[in-house]
Amino acid sequence: MASSTAVVWFRRDLRVADQPTFLAAADAADRALALFVLDPALLGPSGAARTNFLYGCLRELDAALGGNLLVVRGDPAEVVPQVATAAGAGTVHIAADFGPYGLERDERVEKALADAGAELIRTGSPYAVAPGRVEKGEGGPFKVFTPFSRAWADHGWRAPARTSASSCSWVDPSTVDGGPRAVPVPGDEPCDSTLPEPGERAAVQRWSDFLDEGLHDYEGDRDLPAKHDTSGMSPYLKYGCVHPRTLLADLGERRGDSVRAFRTEIAWREFYADVLYRRPDSARRNYDTAFDHLPLRTDSDAYADLDRWTQGRTGFPIVDAGMRQLRAEAWMHNRLRMVVASFLVKDLHLPWWWGARHFMQYLVDGDLASNQHGWQWTAGSGTDASPYFRIFNPITQGERFDPDGDYVRRWVPELADVPGKAVHQPWKLRDGIPEGYPEPMVDHRTERRESLDRYEAVKAARRP
DNA sequence: CCGGCGTTGGC
DNA sequence: CCAACGCCG
Numbered sequence: 001m002a003s004s005t006a007v008v009w010f011r012r013d014l015r016v017a018d019q020p021t022f023l024a025a026a027d028a029a030d031r032a033l034a035l036f037v038l039d040p041a042l043l044g045p046s047g048a049a050r051t052n053f054l055y056g057c058l059r060e061l062d063a064a065l066g067g068n069l070l071v072v073r074g075d076p077a078e079v080v081p082q083v084a085t086a087a088g089a090g091t092v093h094i095a096a097d098f099g100p101y102g103l104e105r106d107e108r109v110e111k112a113l114a115d116a117g118a119e120l121i122r123t124g125s126p127y128a129v130a131p132g133r134v135e136k137g138e139g140g141p142f143k144v145f146t147p148f149s150r151a152w153a154d155h156g157w158r159a160p161a162r163t164s165a166s167s168c169s170w171v172d173p174s175t176v177d178g179g180p181r182a183v184p185v186p187g188d189e190p191c192d193s194t195l196p197e198p199g200e201r202a203a204v205q206r207w208s209d210f211l212d213e214g215l216h217d218y219e220g221d222r223d224l225p226a227k228h229d230t231s232g233m234s235p236y237l238k239y240g241c242v243h244p245r246t247l248l249a250d251l252g253e254r255r256g257d258s259v260r261a262f263r264t265e266i267a268w269r270e271f272y273a274d275v276l277y278r279r280p281d282s283a284r285r286n287y288d289t290a291f292d293h294l295p296l297r298t299d300s301d302a303y304a305d306l307d308r309w310t311q312g313r314t315g316f317p318i319v320d321a322g323m324r325q326l327r328a329e330a331w332m333h334n335r336l337r338m339v340v341a342s343f344l345v346k347d348l349h350l351p352w353w354w355g356a357r358h359f360m361q362y363l364v365d366g367d368l369a370s371n372q373h374g375w376q377w378t379a380g381s382g383t384d385a386s387p388y389f390r391i392f393n394p395i396t397q398g399e400r401f402d403p404d405g406d407y408v409r410r411w412v413p414e415l416a417d418v419p420g421k422a423v424h425q426p427w428k429l430r431d432g433i434p435e436g437y438p439e440p441m442v443d444h445r446t447e448r449r450e451s452l453d454r455y456e457a458v459k460a461a462r463r464p
Numbered sequence: 465c466c467g468g469c470g471t472t473g474g475c
Numbered sequence: 476c477c478a479a480c481g482c483c484g
Contacts, residue, residue: 144470144482223472264471288481338472377471387479390473397473448474462480 007033007083022065034061034069035083053330053364056198057239077108081115126237127270128157128244131277134270141278143383148274149267160245195330195364196235203236211250218258225322225333226406231262234365235331237269244269269370275383276369282382283372284353291381293461295454297349305348308441309340310358312412315440317424318398319343321411328411330364335401341378342392347447349454352379380455388455391448398424412437 022034062069070083134142134152142148196202210231221229236242244266251259276283286292297305308314312323322336332340337359344355356375360366376382398421402408405423409416414437415423426433433439 146470147483268471335472384470384482387470387473389478392472393474396475459480 007035026068033083034065053195053198053235054239057200057241060199060201077112081109081112126240126243127273128152128248128266129155129270131270131273134274141274142271143275145268145271145384148271149264152267152270157245157248160243160249196232198239198241200236200241203233203242206232206236207242207247207250215258215262219256219261220258222261223335223401225335226402226404226410228333230333231265234367238365238367269367272367272369272373275373282376283368286379286381287373287376287383288381290458290461291379293457294381295349295457296351298351302348302350305441306344306350306354306358308438309344309348309350309355313438313441314343315427315438316343316394316398316444317408317412317415317426318402319394321402321408324411326359326362330362332359332363333407335397337374338378339392339394339397341375343394345375345379346391346451347394347442347444349447349450352376352381380458388458389452391451393444393448395424395444 058069129152134148134155136142136147136151142151196206210233214229214231217229218231221227233242233247237244248263248266251263275287279287296302309319309323312320312327314320314323318336319340322332322340325336326332341352341355344350345352352375353372356372359371359375360368363371373382377384380388398405398408402424403421405418405421408423409418412423414434415426418426418429418434422429426437427440
């Protein structure tokens with residue numbers, strides 16, 4: 001009888017909780033190989049830092065899987081069949097995650113595997129409820145969050161797999177030999193940023209700290225970037241180190257505004273996954289096509305302005321602080337994501353997907369569904385479209401959510417000596433703008449007006 | 465068909 | 476209080 005090899009394909013879900021999947025496959029076959037495909041199209045061109053975080057997670061997984069993890073960089077449609085062929089006859093292929101991402105790509109992989117006569121078994125999804133499962137009464141997709149979140153809660157989800165900590169023999173990833181290594185990728189910028197510790201054990205530790213210390217004030221403080229009272233779960237959720245069902249189960253029957261607020265954040269992740277699942281094109285295009293008529297700047301001046309935005313040199317301290325945190329930590333506080341996004345879209349009149357792409361290239365937790373639809377929400381072109389006239393004022397936002405200016409001073413050293421909330425309007429300082437800090441690149445009042453004028457084209461497109 | 469509502473606001 | 480529109484029930 002021909003020997004058989006099981007190839008367990010971890011598409012983007014590194015969840016060690018899927019070990020049972022791997023072990024069962026290994027049991028059934030003579031040999032098991034865990035395959036993780038790094039798809040450059042999903043990873044983005046930059047981010048040695050994020051690659052390191054990812055590799056940290058992979059090393060841990062590799063240790064847990066007994067050194068059988070194979071990491072390949074490339075297009076899954078090409079890589080997976082290649083590995084299948086190389087692994088030999090009688091191969092069983094198991095894809096660990098069919099989420100909403102790159103549906104077309106999945107179809108190509110499925111076809112290639114079918115052509116090779118391989119068996120494809122689907123396993124878990126990195127969502128509490130798999131996208132496409134929560135439906136409106138008429139069976140259609142939800143377009144508004146609140147009804148979705150109610151239906152989602154009613155629908156419920158199965159209990160999480162309880163494999164972590166108890167059934168895994170933990171190995172310090174840094175001591176593992178022969179595991180995957182972080183390799184510099186051409187075009188990567190050097191990055192010595194402080195990233196969270198990778199892997200499931202770190203995720204569980206962070207989560208437990210959050211339950212003990214952060215959750216209590218979550219509702220009140222999560223919008224204050226200087227306090228940093230977020231759960232920090234997003235990178236771990238992205239790479240499947242922790243499962244949302246685990247988080248939801250740990251919240252259990254706890255009550256209170258903060259618990260509800262956190263559960264709602266999980267629901268948002270589920271909602272946007274669902275939206276993208278139903279409308280894969282919305283990753284790159286306006287969900288609301290009337291916005292195709294919005295006049296956008298795309299000339300060389302526009303690119304120059306994009307550059308100032310990415311560098312954190314817009315002259316608006318709260319915007320610049322956010323953009324610099326992104327570069328330094330591969331992460332940005334959610335409040336700042338909204339502020340800098342609003343600035344790009346409504347003060348600079350640039351395409352939202354320019355900003356979304358930059359975020360995906362730098363964020364350690366960059367999730368295609370949440371990111372693109374968060375941007376579309378800001379742009380007004382997405383689901384739950386915020387009214388077009390809702391334009392964030394970067395000064396007001398700074399004063400409201402960073403009232404003491406601590407967050408700005410942490411990330412904008414040129415302003416480190418400006419006390420209190422005066423830091424939000426350096427152009428008003430008696431001694432002028434501190435050395436090295438730029439003047440505001442636009443006049444907010446003017447550009448706000450300009451945005452409202454540009455939206456007239458969208459309104460006109462909607463008229464019958 | 466109609467009234468109410470919509471994560472995150474501004475002036 | 477503004478201004479505003481599609482989705483929801």
